[in-house]
Amino acid sequence: MLEIKKYGAIDIGSNAIRLLVSNVIVSKHKEPQFKKSSLVRVPIRLGADAFVGEGIISDSNITRMVNAMEAFKLLMNVHGVVKYKACATSAMREASNGKEVVEKILKETGVKIDIIGGKEEAAIISSTDLNQLIEGDNSYLYVDVGGGSTEFTIFSEGKIISSKSFKMGTVRLLNNKKSVNKKIFANVEKWIKSNTHNLKNISLIGSGGNINKLFKMSGRTEGKPISFIYLNAQYQFLKQMSFDERISELSLNPDRADVIIPATKIYLSAMKWSGARKIYVPKIGLSDGIIKSLFHNKL
Secondary structure, three states: OOEEEEEEEEEEOOOOEEEEEEEEEEOOOOOOEEEEEEEEEEOOOOHHHHOOOOOOOOHHHHHHHHHHHHHHHHHHHHHOEEEEEEEEOHHHHHOOOHHHHHHHHHHHHOOOEEEOOHHHHHHHHOOOOOHHHHOOOOEEEEEEEOOOOEEEEEEEOOEEEEEEEEOOOHHHHHHOOHHHHHHHHHHHHHHHHHHHOOOOOEEEEEEOHHHHHHHHHHOOOOOOOEEHHHHHHHHHHHHHOOHHHHHHOOOOOHHHHOOHHHHHHHHHHHHHHHOOOEEEOOOOOHHHHHHHHHHOOOO
16 A cells, blocks of 8 residues: 655755645555656745845845745645655854844745755755665765855765865855865865875765756756766856857756856866765755755654
């Protein structure tokens, strides 16, 4: 006898806000299955407010967030979602009015938002379907690139060796001065090198909207990795194009066409510093982790 329930996850990132609705299929003598039912993404770039000046989420973006939460609530009702959780990351963590925004949304929509820390974010993401990849005695550097921060987790022989969150997100990198970005990259290089120098045959696992898009553009079949050579060639190709060309010729969304450049640079840098020659893209993220953690009562 199958039991099917719908769970919802709202991921309030620095570049966009997502609602994931998943079917959780439970049957006797089998591991529960998690099947994506619907994914809605709205391009509200909170990082453009949070990472500049006084770091205040603007009134227009607050209004858009309220409307998004109202819409997500209606969609979850239509789907018959039995349980959901909303998590906000880097931009809301740093916004000086982040708590007030959360209170306003709760009052106006009834949607409760939890602002989570970088470590908690990394823990939720790494609770996803990485098992098939991290089995055996291989080593992996897991890199989740967001708009405000990037989470790094090192796996070796199936166990987490080390993890760290850096303020190295795509929206933040676009807004920062070059000298600031140089410093951030230097810190990340130091951390990766010191934590991976004794690991052999290391591969990258990449998550986030940008690497998912790059993987789709590569035309590779699911489960097949992207090589460092391919990713570097793609990076040079994207850099040569103008913002408008990336939209018109590659059909990228406007809020993807700019951040895809710093995102690709982060993945390439992580590969270079760890000595990885390939990157796996299992299409997972914070929203998938929220669904899993909700089901297992970890949130």
